[in-house]
Amino acid sequence: MSRASSSAAASAEDVQLRRRLPLWRLLLRDRFALAASLWLLLLVLCLAFGPELLGKAATALDLRGRNGPPGSLEKGWLGVLGTDALGRSMLARLVVASRNTLLVAASAVAISLLVGGALGMLAGYAGGRLSNLIMRTVDVLQSFPSLLTAVVVLYVLEPRVANLVLVLAVTRLPVYVRVARAEVLEIRERLFVQASLALGAGRGHVLRRHIAPVVLPTLLTILTVEFAVVMLAESSLSFLGIGIQPPEITWGLMVAQGRNHLSVAWWLAFFPGLAIMLAAMSANVLSSWLRTVSDPAQRWRLEAPRAQSPEPQVSGT
Amino acid sequence: MSAAAVTEVDDVPLLEVRDLRVEFHSGLEVVHAVNGASFRVNAGETAAVLGESGCGKSVTAASIMRLLPQPPARIAGGSIHFAGDDVLALSRRAWRQVAGRRIGMVFQDALSSLNPVFSVGWQIAETFRVHGEGSAAERRARSIELLERVGIPGAADRFGDYPHQFSGGMRQRVMIAMAVALGPRLLIADEPTTALDVTIQAQIMDLLASLRAEYGMAMVLISHDLGVVYEVADTVAVMYAGRVVESGPCAQVLRDPAHPYTLALLRSVPTGKSKAEKLRPIVGSPPDMARLPAGCAFHPRCEFAREECRRSAPPRRALGVTRAVECHFPLELANGAGV
Numbered sequence: 001m002s003r004a005s006s007s008a009a010a011s012a013e014d015v016q017l018r019r020r021l022p023l024w025r026l027l028l029r030d031r032f033a034l035a036a037s038l039w040l041l042l043l044v045l046c047l048a049f050g051p052e053l054l055g056k057a058a059t060a061l062d063l064r065g066r067n068g069p070p071g072s073l074e075k076g077w078l079g080v081l082g083t084d085a086l087g088r089s090m091l092a093r094l095v096v097a098s099r100n101t102l103l104v105a106a107s108a109v110a111i112s113l114l115v116g117g118a119l120g121m122l123a124g125y126a127g128g129r130l131s132n133l134i135m136r137t138v139d140v141l142q143s144f145p146s147l148l149t150a151v152v153v154l155y156v157l158e159p160r161v162a163n164l165v166l167v168l169a170v171t172r173l174p175v176y177v178r179v180a181r182a183e184v185l186e187i188r189e190r191l192f193v194q195a196s197l198a199l200g201a202g203r204g205h206v207l208r209r210h211i212a213p214v215v216l217p218t219l220l221t222i223l224t225v226e227f228a229v230v231m232l233a234e235s236s237l238s239f240l241g242i243g244i245q246p247p248e249i250t251w252g253l254m255v256a257q258g259r260n261h262l263s264v265a266w267w268l269a270f271f272p273g274l275a276i277m278l279a280a281m282s283a284n285v286l287s288s289w290l291r292t293v294s295d296p297a298q299r300w301r302l303e304a305p306r307a308q309s310p311e312p313q314v315s316g317t
Numbered sequence: 318m319s320a321a322a323v324t325e326v327d328d329v330p331l332l333e334v335r336d337l338r339v340e341f342h343s344g345l346e347v348v349h350a351v352n353g354a355s356f357r358v359n360a361g362e363t364a365a366v367l368g369e370s371g372c373g374k375s376v377t378a379a380s381i382m383r384l385l386p387q388p389p390a391r392i393a394g395g396s397i398h399f400a401g402d403d404v405l406a407l408s409r410r411a412w413r414q415v416a417g418r419r420i421g422m423v424f425q426d427a428l429s430s431l432n433p434v435f436s437v438g439w440q441i442a443e444t445f446r447v448h449g450e451g452s453a454a455e456r457r458a459r460s461i462e463l464l465e466r467v468g469i470p471g472a473a474d475r476f477g478d479y480p481h482q483f484s485g486g487m488r489q490r491v492m493i494a495m496a497v498a499l500g501p502r503l504l505i506a507d508e509p510t511t512a513l514d515v516t517i518q519a520q521i522m523d524l525l526a527s528l529r530a531e532y533g534m535a536m537v538l539i540s541h542d543l544g545v546v547y548e549v550a551d552t553v554a555v556m557y558a559g560r561v562v563e564s565g566p567c568a569q570v571l572r573d574p575a576h577p578y579t580l581a582l583l584r585s586v587p588t589g590k591s592k593a594e595k596l597r598p599i600v601g602s603p604p605d606m607a608r609l610p611a612g613c614a615f616h617p618r619c620e621f622a623r624e625e626c627r628r629s630a631p632p633r634r635a636l637g638v639t640r641a642v643e644c645h646f647p648l649e650l651a652n653g654a655g656v
Contacts, residue, residue: 191429198382198424199495200417201447202409209443213434296479297433 033289036282050095058096062087067265082267097249111169120180146171154242224287228280330357337395346607350376352559365550373559421496425508427488431480438476444498463494486517558614565640575647
């Protein structure tokens with residue numbers, strides 16, 4: 001009993017000492033999270049500077065070098081990932097497409113998260129008629145196949161980027177609403193919510209300051225999964241011709257176009273597909289790392305010295 | 318009683334709960350959690366609400382703090398007055414000025430009463446923030462002061478620690494710090510020591526007593542622990558099946574009970590005088606609050622029950638100025654105290 005409590009005290013002390021480790025040093029300790037954040041950093045650089053630097057290369061036709069296989073430096077370093085059906089550099093196109101792809105997906109999931117999360121939390125906390133109204137609206141949204149909704153809406157409106165983002169955001173809304181509502185239903189019954197009300201906090205304050213921070217990590221985890229889903233949905237829409245319009249390009253569009261040539265030139269669909277997968281996976285890894293870091297009760301897992309067992313009892317004695 | 322600043326005239330109590338009735342509607346049943354409970358708490362005194370689990374103690378406390386979820390709960394009747402204000406009739410905005418500022422509350426389970434994702438210091442400062450008190454730096458300074466006052470060693474260093482890094486007793490100290498942050502006149506402590514082990518219980522009760530004296534607070538102590546109640550309370554209200562069956566000065570009621578239920582409660586506590594001592598539990602179990610027995614709710618378990626107890630509910634009888642009992646045949650008071 002006393003030994004257990006003293007070891008617990010010791011580990012609490014360790015945690016207290018290490019808690020002041022800066023975030024970047026924690027990141028350096030986790031190889032996966034580090035790789036993921038480096039990859040995302042690279043993507044952000046591509047997104048910021050790619051189209052200006054490689055815009056010309058991405059549209060330069062070379063009809064004699066069509067469907068050039070990857071892995072050769074014959075056409076300079078731009079040809080290292082091969083060339084597409086019109087002889088354009090795959091690498092340059094991937095870099096240029098990153099801006100559209102990532103911006104569309106990021107803004108769509110961000111809008112879904114904000115609107116869906118807010119509606120869901122409101123539905124969970126307010127209950128009653130408002131909750132019914134929100135949840136039934138979401139049911140209606142969800143009972144439509146989301147692709148069909150998107151097709152109809154984009155066919156009626158013009159297929160502009162803003163509309164595309166809006167449609168993607170709205171069709172993916174139900175996930176956030178439902179999860180946020182379910183979480184709030186549980187959290188609002190917890191004693192700390194009661195305690196906060198007993199301190200004289202208003203309901204809005206409790207929702208914003210006490211409930212939202214507990215719900216947010218879950219929603220952020222969903223966001224990273226949805227990031228990939230939205231990128232793929234955008235590619236389907238682009239493939240159907242109502243998403244991003246050529247000559248603008250996205251990774252999804254590249255996959256869609258590459259599918260026609262799959263038997264002769266696998267790299268046309270493979271590399272953009274790989275880019276989508278890596279981006280989604282990196283977002284996932286990083287979000288799981290962020291969730292651990294931001295959870296005060298979990299953070300020691302990252303702070304514990306790597307050589308030792310991650311069990312706190314072991315590190316304490 | 319301490320030298321608390323008793324400014325009010327004696328017949329206007331700080332808190333008066335009168336004939337409170339609370340129902341919970343679940344499915345087809347109506348659970349009568351509180352069936353006309355009445356008690357009063359004067360400024361500066363400690364009033365204990367004593368009773369078994371499920372007798373309506375905590376529901377009463379939650380009603381005073383307006384924490385009952387409505388629905389399923391419904392306050393079916395009665396009134397709660399705090400310092401002259403009708404608590405149940407106050408607007409939300411007006412109530413927010415009372416909760417936290419003039420009435421503080423300490424809950425049973427300190428771990429779940431603290432938000433796991435915020436540091437302890439943040440949560441204490443939250444009390445000031447909610448009521449718009451002071452700048453960020455002032456709030457921090459006052460929070461650290463409070464942490465020191467409730468006996469957390471190294472308060473400034475532990476300000477940024479999270480609830481899971483504290484022991485049970487320390488967490489309860491933090492909760493107490495939050496509850497008394499704004500110097501309330503009334504502290505409601507809902508089984509503040511139930512989740513703690515015995516040595517820590519004593520420390521927490523001592524802390525509550527010293528804070529109460531320091532701030533001149535009144536305290537409503539919800540408890541099922543006779544020992545704790547006997548030590549700290551000035552008055553006691555014994556609850557059974559949602560009614561206050563006996564009330565009066567703590568020492569008188571617990572030494573010389575007038576209600577058979579109070580007597581049975583006292584008898585069920587081991588005295589520790591002899592090894593061969595057998596516990597004398599109260600036979601039977603508390604009634605189903607959805608189907609209360611007719612007449613006196615205690616009659617099925619009462620060793621003195623007679624025909625009349627089965628037929629009619631006993632009226633409230635005053636035994637002297639300060640004591641009251643709800644029983645057809647109250648026990649003889651040994652020394653005639655108060656009668």
